[in-house]
Amino acid sequence: MPMPADEIERMIKAALPDAEVYITDLAGDGDHYRAQVISEAFRGLSRVRQHQLVYAALGGQVGGALHALALETAPPETA
Amino acid sequence: MSDTELSNAIDRIKQDIAGNDVVLYMKGTPNFPQCGFSGQVAKILSYLEVPYKGVNVLEDPDIREGVKQYANWPTIPQLYVKGEFVGGCDIVREMFQSGELIDQFKASGVPVKDPRQG
Numbered sequence: 092m093p094m095p096a097d098e099i100e101r102m103i104k105a106a107l108p109d110a111e112v113y114i115t116d117l118a119g120d121g122d123h124y125r126a127q128v129i130s131e132a133f134r135g136l137s138r139v140r141q142h143q144l145v146y147a148a149l150g151g152q153v154g155g156a157l158h159a160l161a162l163e164t165a166p167p168e169t170a
Numbered sequence: 171m172s173d174t175e176l177s178n179a180i181d182r183i184k185q186d187i188a189g190n191d192v193v194l195y196m197k198g199t200p201n202f203p204q205c206g207f208s209g210q211v212a213k214i215l216s217y218l219e220v221p222y223k224g225v226n227v228l229e230d231p232d233i234r235e236g237v238k239q240y241a242n243w244p245t246i247p248q249l250y251v252k253g254e255f256v257g258g259c260d261i262v263r264e265m266f267q268s269g270e271l272i273d274q275f276k277a278s279g280v281p282v283k284d285p286r287q288g
Contacts, residue, residue, distance in 0.1 A: 110269065124201075137256060138261045138264070139243075139255060139256070141255055142243075142257075142260070143242060143243070143260075144263065146243070146244055151244070153244045153245060154238070154244035154245045155244075157209075161259075161260055162260050163260065163264075
């Protein structure tokens with residue numbers, strides 16, 4: 092079952108309320124997305140830990156309902 | 171899959187990543203990847219001439235599930251260097267583009283071709 096982009100955004104923001112989330116539907120099929128997520132929660136964490144936070148926010152959907160989610164994560168840039 | 175099968179699979183994963191400097195859990199084999207994401211990582215490793223052990227999770231459902239649990243990571247491919255989980259396709263690609271991947275191989279004493287040098 093494909094997952095709508097706004098549902099992905101909602102789940103990420105539920106877990107990371109300060110997050111800026113940009114989602115691109117790569118194939119137009121509701122099944123291959125790129126998500127760019129910016130959140131203060133990522134600061135100081137390894138990339139693996141940053142992605143694990145997003146996967147946890149998506150509650151086990153990645154690898155299942157969400158077949159392909161290309162993920163880019165970063166803390167907000169400091170001025 | 172029973173708890174015993176899972177814990178046996180995790181034991182085998184621990185042995186593999188302890189006994190090999192670089193291990194890639196992937197769909198398909200280094201020469202014949204069966205998934206675009208696995209193929210991208212295999213291509214990066216072969217471009218850098220890094221020796222590695224490829225484990226085809228499609229041939230072993232216990233390992234396929236075990237490696238997801240072991241790393242708390244929901245997808246394949248997964249790259250391990252010196253027993254440590256480095257990342258999946260997105261992270262490995264980002265690290266390759268930034269040069270961090272080559273630095274990590276060098277710091278771990280893994281032979282790597284550095285395309286930044288002539």
